[in-house]
Amino acid sequence: METEKKTQTTTDHMTDRDLSEQIKKVTKESHVRAENTELMLSFQRGQVSLQQYKLLLCSLYEIYQALEEELDRNSDHPGVAPIYFPAELARLESIEKDLEYFYGLNWREKIVVPGSNKKIQPQTQTGTPLTYFSRTDVSLMIIQSTNHSYFTFQIGKENPEFLVAHAYTRYLGDLSGGQVLGRIAQKSMGLKGSEGLSFFAFPGVSSPNLFKQLYRSRMNSVELTEEQRNGVLEEAVRAFELNIQVFDDLQKMLSVTENKQQSCLAHSRSVNSKTLQIPGTLISASPLLRMVLGVFVALATVSMGIYAF
Numbered sequence: 001m002e003t004e005k006k007t008q009t010t011t012d013h014m015t016d017r018d019l020s021e022q023i024k025k026v027t028k029e030s031h032v033r034a035e036n037t038e039l040m041l042s043f044q045r046g047q048v049s050l051q052q053y054k055l056l057l058c059s060l061y062e063i064y065q066a067l068e069e070e071l072d073r074n075s076d077h078p079g080v081a082p083i084y085f086p087a088e089l090a091r092l093e094s095i096e097k098d099l100e101y102f103y104g105l106n107w108r109e110k111i112v113v114p115g116s117n118k119k120i121q122p123q124t125q126t127g128t129p130l131t132y133f134s135r136t137d138v139s140l141m142i143i144q145s146t147n148h149s150y151f152t153f154q155i156g157k158e159n160p161e162f163l164v165a166h167a168y169t170r171y172l173g174d175l176s177g178g179q180v181l182g183r184i185a186q187k188s189m190g191l192k193g194s195e196g197l198s199f200f201a202f203p204g205v206s207s208p209n210l211f212k213q214l215y216r217s218r219m220n221s222v223e224l225t226e227e228q229r230n231g232v233l234e235e236a237v238r239a240f241e242l243n244i245q246v247f248d249d250l251q252k253m254l255s256v257t258e259n260k261q262q263s264c265l266a267h268s269r270s271v272n273s274k275t276l277q278i279p280g281t282l283i284s285a286s287p288l289l290r291m292v293l294g295v296f297v298a299l300a301t302v303s304m305g306i307y308a309f
């Protein structure tokens with residue numbers, strides 16, 4: 001892009017007083033931890049499942065909705081204007097496209113919640129660790145994402161100059177490791193072409209590397225007092241932590257769902273329930289399907305009994 005070329009030269013002279021260098025340094029350790037979350041390791045091993053990816057998209061939807069709303073609202077703020085690149089970076093629409101691909105046209109109804117977010121907020125305002133499980137796994141996830149949204153909203157209102165920390169963490173990550181992850185995800189899930197993978201595509205960015213250079217130089221052009229600069233650096237570490245937390249919780253949620261499904265089958269307890277719940281999807285279990293499952297479980301139990309005998 002034209003803008004990329006124009007500012008490229010300015011990035012050759014970075015100093016360790018540059019925000020882009022400082023932010024990279026202070027988040028280095030968090031980056032390693034983010035890379036080593038179970039979810040990210042699944043990606044790197046080429047073992048990401050459709051279920052993991054779909055849940056990740058739901059979380060990202062919440063995160064980018066909050067982030068981009070705040071960036072848009074503060075786009076004229078001197079701390080935001082230089083790093084405001086909606087045409088090149090905005091992810092919300094592409095995530096919506098992917099969610100529509102996986103969940104269908106009425107994906108909003110299926111992935112549940114927002115709307116009730118606001119009522120849930122007092123829970124998160126205290127910064128209480130999100131350890132409790134709510135009614136469904138999906139709303140649990142939304143509560144976690146809301147935690148992220150809450151922080152973004154709060155800083156957008158009180159310290160818009162801190163938004164650069166959140167924007168850096170997500171967008172530069174998406175333009176770096178994210179590019180490789182997109183290709184891995186496509187292979188591991190056996191997706192055709194780019195369907196369901198819009199999140200990873202940046203049609204407005206012809207060269208991610210050049211664009212990252214431009215972005216860094218814009219970050220460095222933001223004028224900050226010493227106190228604000230320290231605040232931004234702290235916020236960046238926090239942004240990484242929030243991402244790690246979302247990934248960890250998402251993974252925990254998946255194992256809870258898997259366990260639930262297993263115990264559901266093992267004990268054939270679905271007498272009263274007409275649905276098998278999988279985050280974001282409700283698979284209706286018809287009476288016939290339930291009967292077949294029941295017979296299957298009974299046969300398995302009998303065969304195990306015979307084997308043990």
Ligand code: HEM
Pocket residue numbers: 020023024031034035040041043044168169170172173174176177178181240243
């Ligand atoms: C599988 C997981 C990941 C891999 C393999 C990965 C890999 C990479 C690589 C290779 C770079 C380029 C480093 C450089 O240019 O010096 C990078 C940069 C970056 N990554 Fe990641 N990453 C992963 C996860 C994440 C996550 C989860 C986040 C944040 C939520 C993130 C945020 C960033 C950021 C902000 C940068 C830009 C650093 C800078 O140039 O200042 N990464 N990542």
